[in-house]
Amino acid sequence: MKPTLRIRRFGTKGAATASVVVSVLCLSALAEKEFVMPTAQVGRNYPAHDEHPAEKVTVAVDPYDMADKAQVFSVDYRSYGYLPVLFVMTNDGDEPVSLSGMKPQMVLVNRTKLYPATSDDLLRRMAHPTPKQSPLPVPLPGKKVKGTVSRKTQDEIGQAQFAARAVEPHSTAVGFMFFDVSGSSTPLAGANFYLTGVHDAGGNELMYFEIPMEKYLSAPGKKP
Numbered sequence: 028m029k030p031t032l033r034i035r036r037f038g039t040k041g042a043a044t045a046s047v048v049v050s051v052l053c054l055s056a057l058a059e060k061e062f063v064m065p066t067a068q069v070g071r072n073y074p075a076h077d078e079h080p081a082e083k084v085t086v087a088v089d090p091y092d093m094a095d096k097a098q099v100f101s102v103d104y105r106s107y108g109y110l111p112v113l114f115v116m117t118n119d120g121d122e123p124v125s126l127s128g129m130k131p132q133m134v135l136v137n138r139t140k141l142y143p144a145t146s147d148d149l150l151r152r153m154a155h156p157t158p159k160q161s162p163l164p165v166p167l168p169g170k171k172v173k174g175t176v177s178r179k180t181q182d183e184i185g186q187a188q189f190a191a192r193a194v195e196p197h198s199t200a201v202g203f204m205f206f207d208v209s210g211s212s213t214p215l216a217g218a219n220f221y222l223t224g225v226h227d228a229g230g231n232e233l234m235y236f237e238i239p240m241e242k243y244l245s246a247p248g249k250k251p
Contacts, residue, residue: 060101062183067201070117074246075220077236082227083120084194086236088220089113090243091203100187102180107152108209109144111187112220115201118194122228126200127192129224133206133240136217143204146184150176152207215240 070076070085078085091097091111097104104111114131118124133141144152153176189202208214222236 062100062186064186064201065099065113067115067199069199070115073115073243075238075240075243076115077238079234079236082233083118084124084225084233085117085119086222086238087115087117088238088240088243089115090215090240092215101183102153104149104205107149107156108207109149109152109205110208110214111203111205113201114189114204115199116191116194117199118196120227121196123196124194124233125192125226125228125230126194126224128226129222131204131220131222133214134219134221135211135214139210141206141208141214143189144207146181146188148207149184149205150181153180215244217241 070087071078073087073089075089076085076087089112091099091113092105097111100111112133116124116126131143135141187203189200189204191200191202194200206214218240220236220238220240223232225233225236227233
């Protein structure tokens, strides 16, 4: 008698189960990821930057709009309508630069003005996402506070956000700003980043910084 070859076929139910298993494994891997701030380069090394040679200060912005770059986070901020933008300031002078009164904003091509989200803005959106957004299907593990937002997510937001109040001489400060771009499918096209309210050690305000986002979009590989 010839041996019978048994082939197990997976039906729709089996495929669905496999899909769920894969999703859970991906979420587990995401949950285990720890946020690490990207290593900062000097401002002039980023495609999108504005250098003030006379004041010896350079400001740069680096949007994390691509999936490979966004892997530094454990949260998919784009699914909540937020665009993470790495903000970099390099002080090549001999005196500190004060940022306590700085006012960053992004102006879209339609003249809509966007300001960096606060921690509360981010947590509120994550706890109560709108129907158009697609957050993770299950919450990440960890103690839940602020609705459905885990402690780990809150810690990541605190670690990621730009919080420097000054930039010391011959140093670079770096951190993320999160802009609510939920109303735009192509927020960077034709947009400009502006920064005012930066002061030198004597209290004098520096010339405003202006960075066309096209500098980033047109850069080869879009990486510094």
